[in-house]
Amino acid sequence: MSVCDLASVRSILVVKLDEAGDFVMATPFLRGLRAAAPQARILLAVREAVADLALTCRWVDGVVAPRPKEGGGIDFRGITLDGLKLFAECYRAGFDLALVPRYDFDRHGATTLAANSRARLVAGFSERVTPWKAEGNQGFDRAYGLALTPPPGRHEVEQNAALLEALGARPDLGPLELTLTAEDREEARRLLGMFAGPANGRPLIAVAPGAAGPRRAYPAERLAAVVSAVAAGLNAWVAVLGTVEERPAAGALLAALPGRAIDLTDATPLRVATAVMAEAALAITMDSAPAHLAAAMGVPVAVFSCHPVGGDPNHIHAPERFRPWTGGREERALVLRPEAAVPACTVSCLAADAHCIATIDPADAARRILDLAAATRGMAG
Incomplete structure (x- = not known):
């Protein structure tokens, strides 16, 4: 039994604050998420270094790039047209779901952003899945309503598919996908x-x-x-x-x-x-x-x-x-x-x-x- 009904959620925040290769490997996940929640507004948060790839992603409704402010807090840059406005609207209303599709060590604050997104459910991978994550992300499991511990040694695309499956969606193990203009x-x-x-x-x-x-x-x-x-x-x-x-x-x-x-x-x-x-x-x-x-x-x-x-x-x-x-x-x-x-x-x-x-x-x-x-x-x- 899944922990939420994706077919009824109104807003989803996907936090993907890692490298360009990680983003590309997450494209089947984003495609599968859109197929499971066609009615939802899906907001994607990426690092500015990856924004060029995320800008043309056809499976999300908006893209933002968060970065730390001097003295504390987070600045958000809107990457897609009206991306920042849409993020603000969903944040004020409270996201239904925040997802962190990163299996290993979170070095760029993805879990922190998801935990502070006002989402009703935060889902991702447990701090226990690798020794590096257990050491560097100790205590992060407290941020999650759903913290997965899938079998180790699988491809990142397969691990992300496991997160889809835990949410009640059909796993997507299809090809990687990037949209070029x-x-x-x-x-x-x-x-x-x-x-x-x-x-x-x-x-x-x-x-x-x-x-x-x-x-x-x-x-x-x-x-x-x-x-x-x-x-x-x-x-x-x-x-x-x-x-x-x-x-x-x-x-x-x-x-x-x-x-x-x-x-x-x-x-x-x-x-x-x-x-x-x-x-x-x-x-x-x-x-x-x-x-x-x-x-x-x-x-x-x-x-x-x-x-x-x-x-x-x-x-x-x-x-x-x-x-x-x-x-x-x-x-x-x-x-x-x-x-x-x-x-x-x-x-x-x-x-x-x-x-x-x-x-x-x-x-x-x-x-x-x-x-x-x-x-x-x-x-x-």
Whole structure:
């Protein structure tokens, strides 16, 4: 028996204060929530860094971006037209439901916002689901009328589906989804220039060398060797995506691919980066947001992960939780992992810099990526 009747709720606040990749992985949840509560006004709260993706989400009625005020309190920025006004109306009346679809450690105050939303029911995941959450979010369960403790080691899309199910909704395990505008696609093609689409019969490979921390980034010189071999095998162009911090890695890639690569680092908002991915026949990324952007566009993606084979499946770097979600088409995603942890690492990589991930053999990685390309798009040759 569910804890509420979604078909009768009038307003729902979804608090998703985390990273871009987390937002993309929550899109099946938002789609399923809308299907279960078509009459409700659904308000989405995201971080400003993710607002570009949330702005075009078709499953919600409004988007706001909360941020702490100096001296205490919260400022709200309206992201969608009338988003702030709609949030204020629902807040004054009291939300029927506030949801926090984040399984792990809440580092950006999502639970605090949900607890202070004046919602009749606050639902999310218990502080006990991971050791990191138990330590960093101790006492947070007091904020929840419903605190789930689903089985560990499942994909984030599956965990969010469990929250839907607990609310009486049908779980949505379908594909990731992002909405791009015509302007996004036009800007991507403008930036790509002659690299856009299958120029001169050549496919495009999108490469994103960046990650949230050095241990999660495959060394640039090794990545350049992999991308060079794959580009040669596919007779492909290469576009490098990322922030200004990825400029050195982009330089290594351009040096290895003279005349066949373009540097788009620090040149694309998130939706335009997604539109670049949509132009590609293949993506090569780290365990980071671009992997999920590619998956949302249905692009085959190869991901370098620092998490060793046999590592803790509930760890914050585990592919079991964070591999690109392909909606049942597992052949469209490849995760390249260390065969074993390098001492003194054990169930995960704990080094400050690229460590376990550096043991991935470039020649083997290139071979496996070419196999992925051949199996998914018939690009080889």
